[in-house]
Amino acid sequence: xxxxxxxxxxxxxxxxxxxEPALWTQAYSEAGGNxxxxxxxxxxxxxxxxSGSEARDPADPLAALRADLAQALxxxxxxxxxxxxxxxxxxxxxxxxxxxxEIRARPAAPDAEIRYAIEILGNAEARAAYDRSxxxxxxxxxxxPRVEQVAAAEDSxxxxxxxxxxxxxxIVVAAAVVALLAAVLQPFQxxxxxxxxxxxxxxxxxxxxxxxxxxxxMQRERLRLAEQHRAAQDAREIEREQRRQQEQFSIQVQAEQxxxxxxxxxxxxxxxxxxxxxxYAQQARAREERREARAAETRAARExxxxxxxxDAMDRGDSAYAEARCGQLRY
Numbered sequence: 001x002x003x004x005x006x007x008x009x010x011x012x013x014x015x016x017x018x019x020e021p022a023l024w025t026q027a028y029s030e031a032g033g034n035x036x037x038x039x040x041x042x043x044x045x046x047x048x049x050x051s052g053s054e055a056r057d058p059a060d061p062l063a064a065l066r067a068d069l070a071q072a073l074x075x076x077x078x079x080x081x082x083x084x085x086x087x088x089x090x091x092x093x094x095x096x097x098x099x100x101x102e103i104r105a106r107p108a109a110p111d112a113e114i115r116y117a118i119e120i121l122g123n124a125e126a127r128a129a130y131d132r133s134x135x136x137x138x139x140x141x142x143x144x145p146r147v148e149q150v151a152a153a154e155d156s157x158x159x160x161x162x163x164x165x166x167x168x169x170x171i172v173v174a175a176a177v178v179a180l181l182a183a184v185l186q187p188f189q190x191x192x193x194x195x196x197x198x199x200x201x202x203x204x205x206x207x208x209x210x211x212x213x214x215x216x217x218m219q220r221e222r223l224r225l226a227e228q229h230r231a232a233q234d235a236r237e238i239e240r241e242q243r244r245q246q247e248q249f250s251i252q253v254q255a256e257q258x259x260x261x262x263x264x265x266x267x268x269x270x271x272x273x274x275x276x277x278x279x280y281a282q283q284a285r286a287r288e289e290r291r292e293a294r295a296a297e298t299r300a301a302r303e304x305x306x307x308x309x310x311x312d313a314m315d316r317g318d319s320a321y322a323e324a325r326c327g328q329l330r331y
Contacts, residue, residue, distance in 0.1 A: 009098030
């Protein structure tokens, strides 16, 4: 089967919600709860699984037997499980899996015979036993039937079928015995077929319920993971908002501290300027007072010299003489 047919079979499986539970669980786990990514991983895993099944078919020890069955049944109208599924007896495991997936993807549920065929041919060991039994009935199988088949044949009274499986008689005698047994044991075979159909139906129903429970469990797990993801997102958002508010508060505190520091420095500069101005004023007043004091001292000294000179001059002359002699000492 080519890749296109394999991918179509996988698409049919997914459309009918008939996923392989183990592969889906692995894909969902690898995707970390992401449904779309899990679907892509599932397609890759399922394609590898089907491709691997096809690759192993050439080494199948029953390949030759199944090829003989295909040739023999091509010339016969005999109803087989292969014809119920619409595949040849020598179909590979991948082709058979694709056919089963296509049947399961149909809107209408398969009947009991189809479900029984899916149950037998979908299991490698059961298919091998069925092929050996079918080959023995057609007269060219070389492997004895399984113990379970022998027991089932004995339960239905088919002692001659076990004798036939030993191949101790010729082809002509075997055909006669088969025809006789088919006529004699038809009611028993019909009863056994009905019983097998009922058993297959019950098993398929149990499998459907188990798959439904697995799907619900996966949905619950997906919801749980989504809730955890949402809670983690909310927690990260709250943390980011708290960090943003903390940073904003820190910025405001730093801005207020800078404003207060600038105001303190401005006040300090104003006080220092006032002190310097007061000091300059005090120094100016002090200089003025010293200057006035020196001027007063100078005037007082001149007055003292003037009057001393004036008095001496009066002793020798009149006031005009004294003024003329000492007047320049006064100014």
